[in-house]
Amino acid sequence: MPELPEVETVRNGLALKLQGRRLVRVDQHRPDLRFPLPIDFAQRLTGRQVQSLDRRAKYILIRVEGGLVWMIHLGMSGSMVVKPGPAGRPAAHDHLVFHTDDGWVVTYNDTRRFGFMDLFDEAAMDSHPMLAGLGPEPLGNGFHADGLSGRLRGRAAPIKSMLLDQKVVAGLGNIYVCEALFRAGIDPTRSADSVAGADAERLVPIIRDVLSEAIAAGGSTLRDFVQSDGELGYFQHSFQVYGREGEGCGRCDCDPAATGGVKRITQSGRSTFFCPRYQH
DNA sequence: CACACAACCTGTCAGC
DNA sequence: TGCTGACAGGTTGTGT
Numbered sequence: 001m002p003e004l005p006e007v008e009t010v011r012n013g014l015a016l017k018l019q020g021r022r023l024v025r026v027d028q029h030r031p032d033l034r035f036p037l038p039i040d041f042a043q044r045l046t047g048r049q050v051q052s053l054d055r056r057a058k059y060i061l062i063r064v065e066g067g068l069v070w071m072i073h074l075g076m077s078g079s080m081v082v083k084p085g086p087a088g089r090p091a092a093h094d095h096l097v098f099h100t101d102d103g104w105v106v107t108y109n110d111t112r113r114f115g116f117m118d119l120f121d122e123a124a125m126d127s128h129p130m131l132a133g134l135g136p137e138p139l140g141n142g143f144h145a146d147g148l149s150g151r152l153r154g155r156a157a158p159i160k161s162m163l164l165d166q167k168v169v170a171g172l173g174n175i176y177v178c179e180a181l182f183r184a185g186i187d188p189t190r191s192a193d194s195v196a197g198a199d200a201e202r203l204v205p206i207i208r209d210v211l212s213e214a215i216a217a218g219g220s221t222l223r224d225f226v227q228s229d230g231e232l233g234y235f236q237h238s239f240q241v242y243g244r245e246g247e248g249c250g251r252c253d254c255d256p257a258a259t260g261g262v263k264r265i266t267q268s269g270r271s272t273f274f275c276p277r278y279q280h
Numbered sequence: 281c282a283c284a285c286a287a288c289c290t291g292t293c294a295g296c
Numbered sequence: 297t298g299c300t301g302a303c304a305g306g307t308t309g310t311g312t
Binding site for chain 3: 002003006034058073074075076077112114115116130164166173174175176220222242270271
């Protein structure tokens, strides 16, 4: 499911219901997600007030009373859905259920269990292994052409793979990398090094635009992704290449029946969608 | 060090 | 209907 826009959408929805509320009960239905949950996770969260919700890359970082940070990563299939209580029977893969003092119920569901959570002291944030070493936020001031070029220069790996690397830029995933490279007319198989310079300069604002538009649309809804309020994001209707193998790309006037349209290839084990006639 | 690939886990869909 | 294989939005760890 979730790349930066989806995680931001979830953070927003959670903030509306959780900020300032106290967690009066936490039901934990299994000891682990992708990794073991911290010792006494549910017990340590119970009774604490939620202070603020932030996002870094694809992580949701929730400050709770007592100087703790509750970290959530949704993995591929995780969701946090908020509903008015009381809670019914947990559905399949409802691994954690959080109850607020004003009667809302937040359920973490994750079929594939690639997601994970942590709970640690605020002071340990900078050195947290999942957060240290992340690249700049693509929507922040720290993301700029000079910096991006610096990280791409000398790298032989394909630009597609480099942009998926969270150390290069934090928060992009398979969909938005494909879409950004398409909009920029950059062939995903080109070496990262060859994109440093003028192409990186064009790419930076395009990445910002794609992400901003997706956030404004409430993210993309694929398969079972739902926002925390149960609404559906609709940015998937704006995809120009992702998931559109064989269709016309809409930018070049090629006839998909004759040229094959959008192509799907595999790079570093992930599907890449692109138009070989429009992207060079 | 840089890069490719398998693994983690479950579900769905296409093809036979 | 049922089986098999491919594939799915991410990240980590291993191997070359």
